[in-house]
Amino acid sequence: MSLGHWDAAGGSGWCTATKELPGGLTAAWDFHLDENSYERDGYGTTASICVSGELRFTFEGETVPLAEVAPLILSEALRDADLAVGVASTGLDPHGSGDYWQSYGFGDLTESAQVRRDALARLLPRLAVADRYALEERFLRVRGDLRTYRIHLGSGNILMEPNDAYLCIVPRGTGDQVFLPFEEDGGMLSIIISKAFLLAADTAINDPSITRQIHP
Numbered sequence: 001m002s003l004g005h006w007d008a009a010g011g012s013g014w015c016t017a018t019k020e021l022p023g024g025l026t027a028a029w030d031f032h033l034d035e036n037s038y039e040r041d042g043y044g045t046t047a048s049i050c051v052s053g054e055l056r057f058t059f060e061g062e063t064v065p066l067a068e069v070a071p072l073i074l075s076e077a078l079r080d081a082d083l084a085v086g087v088a089s090t091g092l093d094p095h096g097s098g099d100y101w102q103s104y105g106f107g108d109l110t111e112s113a114q115v116r117r118d119a120l121a122r123l124l125p126r127l128a129v130a131d132r133y134a135l136e137e138r139f140l141r142v143r144g145d146l147r148t149y150r151i152h153l154g155s156g157n158i159l160m161e162p163n164d165a166y167l168c169i170v171p172r173g174t175g176d177q178v179f180l181p182f183e184e185d186g187g188m189l190s191i192i193i194s195k196a197f198l199l200a201a202d203t204a205i206n207d208p209s210i211t212r213q214i215h216p
Contacts, residue, residue, distance in 0.1 A: 023056050116154075120193075132200045141199055145201075153192065165213075
């Protein structure tokens with residue numbers, strides 16, 4: 001599928017991703033351009049951001065009610081959709097902005113984030129510096145020497161007290177990394193714990209992209 005601005009009529013503003021499933025079913029997922037697409041990407045280019053729409057199942061061109069889709073097929077299709085959102089959502093952009101980014105980055109916890117919170121509740125008391133951590137409803141609160149930080153348990157985004165200033169920490173590595181939504185595969189839980197250890201010892205941080213943000 002492709003989305004972009006390629007002609008005088010505005011290009012392709014809508015498209016549908018499809019996947020053939022067992023039993024003659026087809027999963028169809030609609031996508032469309034957002035309202036700022038042309039200003040952001042310009043003419044003659046493929047869109048850098050799109051908005052997901054309806055995900056439906058069809059058989060011979062007719063929509064099939066979800067209740068009539070076999071549970072295993074439904075589960076696998078929704079897992080594919082969750083994977084796509086989990087690695088491509090603009091809510092994961094450390095330099096993001098806007099209502100969606102704010103809601104994704106600091107809003108209510110999803111079910112998987114609640115599970116992550118439960119895991120942290122068991123893990124934190126075992127740490128040598130456990131007194132520097134406090135688990136809140138949506139955040140892990142970390143007491144550093146320079147500041148106190150709140151790491152969102154869903155997105156891993158960080159706010160700094162006392163004024164909830166956003167702290168941008170961009171992961172670094174030897175190459176591009178994609179974190180899949182499976183905690184045992186280097187997922188969000190490990191990211192949150194890594195940030196918590198880093199910020200608890202904030203006086204030892206020497207990365208200028210971070211130090212210029214955390215020094216009052």
